[in-house]
Amino acid sequence: MMQTVPIALENCAKTFADGTRALEAVNLEIAAGETVVLLGPSGCGKTTTLRLIAGLEQPDAGGRVRFGADDVTALPIEKRNVGMVFQSYALFPNMTVAENIAYGLRLRRQSAAEQRARVGEMLALMRIERLAERSIDQLSGGQRQRVALARALAVQPRVLLLDEPLTALDAKLRDTLRFEIDSLLRELGITAIYVTHDQAEAMALGDRIVVMDHGRIAQVGAPREIYQQPASRYVAEFIGTMNRLSGHADGEVFRCAGGYVAWPALPAGAQEILFRPEDTRIAADGEAATLHGTVGAAFFCGNHVRLFVEVGEAQPLVLETPARREYRHGEPVALAIETHGLMVL
Amino acid sequence: MSHSLAISRRQSALLLLPAAIFFTAFFLLPMLRLFFISASGQLGWSAYLAIVSDANYFRALWTTLAVAAVTTLLTLVISAISGVFLQRHAFPGRALLVSALTLPLAFPGVVVGFMVIMLAGRQGLIGEVFALFGGERPVFAYSLAGLCMGYVYFSIPRTILTIMAAAEKLDPRLEEAARSLGGSPWHVVRDVILPGLRPAFVSSGAICFATAVGAFGTAFTLATRIEVLPMLIYTEFTLSANIAMAAALSFSLGAVAWLALALARSAAGATVAAAG
Amino acid sequence: MKHGKLLLSLQFAFTLAVCAFLVVPVVMSILAGLTVNYFVGLQSGLTLRWVFEVWDAYRDTLFLSLGLALACLALTLLLGVPLAYLLARSRGRLARAIEELLMLPVAVPGLATALGLIVAYGGFAGFRTSAAFILVGHVLFTLPFMVRSVLAVLSVIDLPTLEEGAASLGAGFWQRFRDIVLPNCRNGILAGALMVVTLSVGEFNMTWLLHTPFTKTLPVGLADAYASLRLEIGSAYTLIFFLLITPLLLTLQVLARPRRQSFAAPDNTIENAS
Numbered sequence: 059m060m061q062t063v064p065i066a067l068e069n070c071a072k073t074f075a076d077g078t079r080a081l082e083a084v085n086l087e088i089a090a091g092e093t094v095v096l097l098g099p100s101g102c103g104k105t106t107t108l109r110l111i112a113g114l115e116q117p118d119a120g121g122r123v124r125f126g127a128d129d130v131t132a133l134p135i136e137k138r139n140v141g142m143v144f145q146s147y148a149l150f151p152n153m154t155v156a157e158n159i160a161y162g163l164r165l166r167r168q169s170a171a172e173q174r175a176r177v178g179e180m181l182a183l184m185r186i187e188r189l190a191e192r193s194i195d196q197l198s199g200g201q202r203q204r205v206a207l208a209r210a211l212a213v214q215p216r217v218l219l220l221d222e223p224l225t226a227l228d229a230k231l232r233d234t235l236r237f238e239i240d241s242l243l244r245e246l247g248i249t250a251i252y253v254t255h256d257q258a259e260a261m262a263l264g265d266r267i268v269v270m271d272h273g274r275i276a277q278v279g280a281p282r283e284i285y286q287q288p289a290s291r292y293v294a295e296f297i298g299t300m301n302r303l304s305g306h307a308d309g310e311v312f313r314c315a316g317g318y319v320a321w322p323a324l325p326a327g328a329q330e331i332l333f334r335p336e337d338t339r340i341a342a343d344g345e346a347a348t349l350h351g352t353v354g355a356a357f358f359c360g361n362h363v364r365l366f367v368e369v370g371e372a373q374p375l376v377l378e379t380p381a382r383r384e385y386r387h388g389e390p391v392a393l394a395i396e397t398h399g400l401m402v403l
Numbered sequence: 404m405s406h407s408l409a410i411s412r413r414q415s416a417l418l419l420l421p422a423a424i425f426f427t428a429f430f431l432l433p434m435l436r437l438f439f440i441s442a443s444g445q446l447g448w449s450a451y452l453a454i455v456s457d458a459n460y461f462r463a464l465w466t467t468l469a470v471a472a473v474t475t476l477l478t479l480v481i482s483a484i485s486g487v488f489l490q491r492h493a494f495p496g497r498a499l500l501v502s503a504l505t506l507p508l509a510f511p512g513v514v515v516g517f518m519v520i521m522l523a524g525r526q527g528l529i530g531e532v533f534a535l536f537g538g539e540r541p542v543f544a545y546s547l548a549g550l551c552m553g554y555v556y557f558s559i560p561r562t563i564l565t566i567m568a569a570a571e572k573l574d575p576r577l578e579e580a581a582r583s584l585g586g587s588p589w590h591v592v593r594d595v596i597l598p599g600l601r602p603a604f605v606s607s608g609a610i611c612f613a614t615a616v617g618a619f620g621t622a623f624t625l626a627t628r629i630e631v632l633p634m635l636i637y638t639e640f641t642l643s644a645n646i647a648m649a650a651a652l653s654f655s656l657g658a659v660a661w662l663a664l665a666l667a668r669s670a671a672g673a674t675v676a677a678a679g
Numbered sequence: 680m681k682h683g684k685l686l687l688s689l690q691f692a693f694t695l696a697v698c699a700f701l702v703v704p705v706v707m708s709i710l711a712g713l714t715v716n717y718f719v720g721l722q723s724g725l726t727l728r729w730v731f732e733v734w735d736a737y738r739d740t741l742f743l744s745l746g747l748a749l750a751c752l753a754l755t756l757l758l759g760v761p762l763a764y765l766l767a768r769s770r771g772r773l774a775r776a777i778e779e780l781l782m783l784p785v786a787v788p789g790l791a792t793a794l795g796l797i798v799a800y801g802g803f804a805g806f807r808t809s810a811a812f813i814l815v816g817h818v819l820f821t822l823p824f825m826v827r828s829v830l831a832v833l834s835v836i837d838l839p840t841l842e843e844g845a846a847s848l849g850a851g852f853w854q855r856f857r858d859i860v861l862p863n864c865r866n867g868i869l870a871g872a873l874m875v876v877t878l879s880v881g882e883f884n885m886t887w888l889l890h891t892p893f894t895k896t897l898p899v900g901l902a903d904a905y906a907s908l909r910l911e912i913g914s915a916y917t918l919i920f921f922l923l924i925t926p927l928l929l930t931l932q933v934l935a936r937p938r939r940q941s942f943a944a945p946d947n948t949i950e951n952a953s
Contacts, residue, residue, distance in 0.1 A: 114408070114843055134409065135846045146837060148844030152862035161858070162848030213848060408842055410768060414852055418761040422781075422822070425758055429815045430784055433795030440798050485697050488690040503698050506928055507705070509874075511881035511898045517905055517917055521704035521711070526718065526910070528707060559701065588686075617788030620883040620898070624905050633884075636790050640888070646798065653791035661786045 063126035070121035080106040095264035103273040141215030145222040156190040162213035180208040315370030337399025338377040347392030356385040444647025471615035474554040486566030508560040512620020545626040553621040569603030609667030613660040712914030729915035740900035748879040759825035767833035784819040789884025816885040825871035832867030
């Protein structure tokens with residue numbers, strides 16, 4: 059059974075030797091058994107946060123890393139008992155698959171029989187028994203990924219750390235493995251921290267998502283919460299697509315270049331309203347539409363059409379509509395927006 | 404990507420110290436000693452001046468530099484023609500040819516000298532061929548020409564390897580582009596291939612020059628009459644027992660060789676591959 | 680097109696000529712070492728007499744050279760591999776300076792290095808007259824080749840990530856050095872080792888000044904033979920040297936040949952695996 063623990067970062071800032079400030083003082087608590095995804099564009103500090111937890115970086119003075127009741131701040135990675143999966147897998151080319159998986163056990167001085175049993179267990183868990191005696195350079199990307207996971211889990215780590223583990227794979231395989239990792243994490247109940255820049259991956263895997271921006275935590279929350287109630291424009295625009303209208307509030311009506319949007323809850327003085335593409339639709343025939351525009355572009359996507367509608371804003375509004383009819387460039391359209399999807403940030 | 408796993412002072416010391424102690428004890432300190440000895444003769448520090456003011460030394464210096472320069476030029480031309488050809492064309496027996504061309508790599512100078520005697524000595528092949536046609540037997544093994552030949556012999560294998568490696572990295576699309584713009588084969592050679600090989604020329608040329616300046620074995624085998632600097636150092640040291648002058652000449656010679664390599668490195672921008 | 684063909688033939692012929700320039704004297708010297716009387720020519724008959732004569736008179740030089748080469752290899756491994764790893768890890772100015780310094784015994788003529796050793800340690804008679812005196816020179820000269828060869832391999836593999844992987848599994852510094860660093864720079868160590876042995880066996884520039892009548896190496900013996908003995912004996916001696924060094928050089932060639940990158944199997948093979 060995994061000896062899974064809660065993780066806490068207290069006041070963890072990171073300044074590199076060259077003076078680069080990678081992380082502002084961050085506080086984060088992760089419950090035992092929880093899967094937390096660190097999400098953000100490159101350079102946002104997500105990998106640095108992961109490496110602080112791993113013990114590959116030391117926080118600036120004052121920062122603390124706790125695994126359960128233990129303060130592990132001063133411990134190097136090799137003493138923290140973590141399992142880590144690297145973006146480039148970091149499998150040892152001088153060892154076979156089985157030897158890679160057994161390496162951590164060997165360092166823990168387990169008997170040969172124990173090692174063999176545990177390696178067998180891991181190979182079975184990842185369904186790669188047939189690869190046991192292969193050398194690393196005979197493996198495909200997906201296979202390497204499984205070996206890396208098996209190796210990290212073999213030592214029964216206190217926490218599993220995954221640094222963009224799927225980035226090097228092609229889209230289809232990424233989907234399959236995402237599903238597998240999800241099932242695996244749930245089955246094992248291990249505390250897992252997963253770094254990615256891919257929001258779809260984050261939504262699928264995370265119990266909670268930590269959105270990061272320029273070395274700060276922008277928002278922490280369940281995927282649904284992050285999507286539906288983004289704490290800032292940064293989060294709103296990083297997660298999914300966001301439509302935006304600029305104009306001014308006039309009582310319960312927001313006036314803009316393409317017409318107006320009625321919203322009883324409209325805050326006074328709002329200069330901008332935001333809403334998702336799925337809350338935007340083409341007005342039904344005979345519906346009293348208040349917002350008008352012209353089709354800027356229409357991308358046929360098979361089951362739907364992705365429409366870009368010019369309404370006199372810097373950015374066209376985006377919406378998806380059933381592919382029942384064709385839309386031509388320049389064609390006038392009337393839009394309706396679901397009131398419950400409107401927000402101001 | 405930089406390394407984040409800390410390496411302690413003690414660990415660094417354990418990795419570095421064996422080599423550092425050895426190198427300091429057996430190279431840095433002896434060279435320092437030699438440096439002070441070079442000024443301990445009758446001439447003092449002006450021993451270094453004597454290299455320029457003394458006609459004998461000066462001539463030897465010039466001879467050494469001239470032989471090295473000619474060697475470098477010949478080696479580069481020969482190796483460029485053969486190296487590019489071998490890299491570009493696949494034909495049966497190519498691997499064998501490359502193998503044969505690079506086999507003399509790291510033959511010691513004495514053996515190279517003997518090879519020159521085989522070719523251009525008193526019973527050498529070149530003499531035989533001339534005799535066959537009723538001509539006079541040219542015997543040039545024991546002259547500067549023979550020495551030059553030896554250095555070229557020594558330098559070709561390594562230079563061909565460097566140039567082949569550089570030619571392999573040339574982007575064939577550049578040549579296609581030049582041709583598509585109407586360039587003749589000669590233009591392609593002049594404007595694309597040669598500039599692309601320039602770094603390889605500079606680095607292997609410098610190594611070639613530096614070895615020719617400092618080599619001793621070949622000259623030693625061919626004749627003690629050839630007055631190049633290494634021979635002069637040797638005779639100063641052994642026959643005249645003039646250690647101070649030998650030391651001063653050694654430092655000057657070392658400076659020339661090192662300078663050639665350092666200049667090449669700054670010209671090529673990259674680290675010049677080690678001689679060997 | 681005709682023009683191109685002609686040019687190509689010329690290049691080919693030229694390359695063959697260069698090859699002949701390098702190989703013909705080797706063949707001639709081998710033949711000379713096996714000929715009864717080289718002055719008369721091959722018709723005087725073939726013999727192993729000269730080879731045996733050389734063997735009787737000079738085999739000690741062969742063994743000394745081999746012993747020196749192996750000792751030199753051991754020392755360069757011991758000194759060079761840890762140093763290469765340290766240099767690979769710290770790519771700063773200091774590391775560059777150390778690398779540069781290390782190259783000096785190769786850049787500076789061997790005579791100068793030998794003179795330095797003589798003026799500094801010539802007074803210690805026991806050391807001066809031992810083979811260790813030559814060994815020191817050989818190590819100075821070959822060490823940079825070992826360091827560079829290992830360093831070249833270390834800078835191609837993604838060492839930082841591999842080490843992080845090992846550390847995450849619980850490996851400390853020396854465990855990583857033993858289990859990850861050393862096995863993964865095996866090819867560099869091998870190439871460096873061959874280079875070191877080859878160069879040590881052939882070193883003459885320094886050795887000529889460092890040797891004593893009791894510590895003659897193979898190249899020193901060769902120079903002796905060339906200077907004072909008949910051509911056939913010099914040739915037979917050279918033949919023995921070739922027999923020693925050719926396998927080393929051929930192995931070096933095989934190692935230097937660019938290895939094919941082993942590409943990963945396509946990703947769809949994962950279905951077969953599971």
